[in-house]
Amino acid sequence: MKKIVTSIVASLVLVTALNAKDYGSVDGEAITKQDITMVLQDPRIDFDNLPDTAKKQVIEQIVNKKLIAKNAIKEGIEKDPKYIEAINGIKEDLALQVWQKNEIDKMKFTDQDKKDFFEKNKAKFVIPELLDSRHILVKTEAEAKDIIKQLDKATKKEDKFIELAKTKSSDSTAQNGGYLGKVPADKLVPEFTAAAKSLTNNTYTKIPVKTQFGYHVIFLKEKTAAKTLTYPEVEAKISQILMGNAFSKKVKELTDELKKDAKIVIN
Structure with a gap:
């Protein structure tokens, strides 16, 4: 629908x-x-x-x-x-x-209609916590520890991380320096999320992070806290949602009624 x-x-x-x-x-x-x-x-x-x-x-x-x-x-x-x-x-x-x-x-909706919908559905208007990160994925813990040692010695940490990701990482993001982009924290595997969230901006994990995919070294570029959007920010979207909901209801009611007297053959 x-x-x-x-x-x-x-x-x-x-x-x-x-x-x-x-x-x-x-x-x-x-x-x-x-x-x-x-x-x-x-x-x-x-x-x-x-x-x-x-x-x-x-x-x-x-x-x-x-x-x-x-x-x-x-x-x-x-x-x-x-x-x-x-x-x-x-x-x-x-x-x-x-x-x-x-x-x-x-279809007309009053300001009160829209505000009531907002109050009852605030969870729909939350920007989740975002993790802007890079990672290097390897098969063994020893490989991950060696990468961390190389990062410890580097002056420009992120530049070195990108270089190592391109040459060492087995993940498809290797060609992009291990960049994952800004991803909602809850969309990543739990072990990865926990390790990334523990970092401050522009730092990397000092201990290899083990997941079902292997061992990760993670570089956190930026961590953005979750945010609930305000009513003025979503008022236009609420109008669209209310219109869509009302129209869906209208279509269903009408088609249900019309089907009672219609001769419908589906082969």
Whole structure:
């Protein structure tokens, strides 16, 4: 149901108002922003900032499309069975999209509704404790101890750690100097998490850390404490959640009711 709601909300873009800017016309039919978007096929491209030659090419494509379409209609394409089938499919999709937009437009949530949801669901708005770390993974404790000795002698500890990770680590992160990125503490194996959390920023483990994968030497770049986001920080997200929940409920209630009288055959 969550996937359905996400798809539904995304599809509402198709029924938003079009840009009214004048781009010209073909036999009295306006060239719209939607026409341009369909030709460009990339929402990141801003037509208005394109070079004049590129703009001219886009408009020419639109003109050609409209002329060919008008000619096809003149020649009777609307009687073609494939055309009729396609139009029927579009009508069904459009009916669904307009209904979705109308239903969502009806959904209103007060500040109190949103604040109540926040108070009851604070756990949903917690940024977990993050560990920004590197590690070197080897098979034996002796190998790990030797790596620690080399780090102890080094002046630039992290640079040496990166060098050793690239040459000694058996983990897939070796090529990146053993970098694991910023990972929620609870997503790492317990032994690794406990050892990393015991470190201060920019230090490494002095004793090899044994896990199911082997022996680790860990370098902690930074430790970020868990944080509960404030209501102002998540108000917009709460509105989306409430809308999604309400719409999911509406869809389920309606489809459950409609299924009672529908003849449904699934092969």
